[in-house]
Amino acid sequence: MIQYSSMTLRQATDEIMLRVRKLSTSVNFDTQLASMYISEARRMAMAMSLPFKDYAYIKTFAVSNGVELPQDFVCEVRTLLKDPSVDEYSEARKADVREWWTLTNTVRPHSFNNATLNYPAYTIWGSDDSDAAVWNSKGMVVLVAPTTTVGIIEYYAEYGDMVLDTETLNVPYEFENLIILLALVSIYAKIGEPNRAVETYKSYQEGIMKIRLNEIARRNTETHNIQSLALPVPTQIQSIGKNN
Amino acid sequence: MYNMLQYIDKVKTRSSRYDVQLELDDLTVEMLVNRARVDVQAATIPLFRQRFGRRVILGTTPTLVSNFNTGTVQYYTTTLPTDFIQDEVVLISTSDAAWEARKMDKREMYGVSRNSFNKPTVNSPVYCIEKDTASAVFSIIASKGSAGVGAYEISIWYTAALPYLQAYPVSGIADAERKMSYQWVELVVLCALTKCYEMTQYGQLRDLISADIDTMVSLMEEAYKTNIDRSKLLLPSRVSLIPNIPIMENMQGLQNGN
Numbered sequence: 001m002i003q004y005s006s007m008t009l010r011q012a013t014d015e016i017m018l019r020v021r022k023l024s025t026s027v028n029f030d031t032q033l034a035s036m037y038i039s040e041a042r043r044m045a046m047a048m049s050l051p052f053k054d055y056a057y058i059k060t061f062a063v064s065n066g067v068e069l070p071q072d073f074v075c076e077v078r079t080l081l082k083d084p085s086v087d088e089y090s091e092a093r094k095a096d097v098r099e100w101w102t103l104t105n106t107v108r109p110h111s112f113n114n115a116t117l118n119y120p121a122y123t124i125w126g127s128d129d130s131d132a133a134v135w136n137s138k139g140m141v142v143l144v145a146p147t148t149t150v151g152i153i154e155y156y157a158e159y160g161d162m163v164l165d166t167e168t169l170n171v172p173y174e175f176e177n178l179i180i181l182l183a184l185v186s187i188y189a190k191i192g193e194p195n196r197a198v199e200t201y202k203s204y205q206e207g208i209m210k211i212r213l214n215e216i217a218r219r220n221t222e223t224h225n226i227q228s229l230a231l232p233v234p235t236q237i238q239s240i241g242k243n244n
Numbered sequence: 245m246y247n248m249l250q251y252i253d254k255v256k257t258r259s260s261r262y263d264v265q266l267e268l269d270d271l272t273v274e275m276l277v278n279r280a281r282v283d284v285q286a287a288t289i290p291l292f293r294q295r296f297g298r299r300v301i302l303g304t305t306p307t308l309v310s311n312f313n314t315g316t317v318q319y320y321t322t323t324l325p326t327d328f329i330q331d332e333v334v335l336i337s338t339s340d341a342a343w344e345a346r347k348m349d350k351r352e353m354y355g356v357s358r359n360s361f362n363k364p365t366v367n368s369p370v371y372c373i374e375k376d377t378a379s380a381v382f383s384i385i386a387s388k389g390s391a392g393v394g395a396y397e398i399s400i401w402y403t404a405a406l407p408y409l410q411a412y413p414v415s416g417i418a419d420a421e422r423k424m425s426y427q428w429v430e431l432v433v434l435c436a437l438t439k440c441y442e443m444t445q446y447g448q449l450r451d452l453i454s455a456d457i458d459t460m461v462s463l464m465e466e467a468y469k470t471n472i473d474r475s476k477l478l479l480p481s482r483v484s485l486i487p488n489i490p491i492m493e494n495m496q497g498l499q500n501g502n
Contacts, residue, residue: 033257043426047463071245071423075467097297097332097401101344108343108367125401126297127422135407138245139423140294158426189452190258197452 007176010165012038016183029191039161041182045175048208052215056172059157065147068139074156081120081144081151092120104145115145178207247418248411251277255436267444274411280435285406291468298404300325305395317357320393324382333401336369336386345369365389431460
């Protein structure tokens, strides 16, 4: 029995080369291209599955005021901040940039809603530039309030390009096959096999629909469990001795 | 993070290799990639405007607008950066603090200036943004009441247009893209590919790529909507353990019209 382990780039490239070998020539296809398409397919599969499999793509990043977010940042899940001198974290609220000044200024602060060490806030905006002629940062910047707080942001992360053939795909198990199929679709389209591309794309669509339906079924089961938890709780007060 | 040369490589590698050198030289592809970047930015601004955000302090000294002078209220104007698309927040500072300015419409400018309770002051400044058709850039008109607005006092948060990238600038180092998501970069490559196929008259290939672009944009929209919906969703752990509690009690003795 072969124990399952995450597929490497080399294994994925091999599989693709085997599956298209009769169609490709050195002019229109090589292993470098295969690995490029695998990287693209990995991102596409992630984008397809993010709405229902979001918990499989979460990363953590240390933040403080003015820190630039990494390139794989898609969207934040939550942010925890704390006063550096204490251990306890507080969950930060996300504020829109348009309400940022109102929440964070100390000159005319809100009486009830101001960002404090126990109730911090954060926002995300693009480059923070002193001069219009120069873009200081290449990415998005996190601003936290109070500005002394530090902490972590958990976010949905995209996959980057794979470089080494020993790198693993690191995708949920059920998506490995879909990545191969999706890479094949791109390759068939490139080497002028539109019919095969369409066929493979159909298989891919069927695969993703199956996973989606499984996920919906799982969520429904969760809801049932919660309902069963709720049922034993009495909804009417029954006085002892008055049942008759 | 790609630079322009890498963009060009990516587009050329993925396009059909026949006649590439003949019809699609580097500078043509560069032009198409830049055009694709503009298209993709326009399509994705509604989904994540913070990716295109900038915060800039205006360093030029604003000039007094003499014909807007209403006695106790004076307006100052200066130009905005050339990449300005949409303002989000304007802060106007005094010697000790920055104050968020209210945005006003030009049509209420006179009324705001004359109001007794609503007129601009040092700690309640106002601004509006406009562009003369004869001018290449937008201008901001701001007021702190009778006080002057100086250089480095206006700070603006705005949505910015992406700068054009060059493959072969004078410096010799190809311009780098901003730190955009991989999905966004992929969209630019696909969009540039469709333009290349249009030039080389590969209509079917262009349609194939267009379908990919549609899928990707709809996925981005779906992820965005899911995220919005999720923020409104009660998590399972927050669901009440006592569902279906009647909103109104049955009032004993008050039934049957009594």
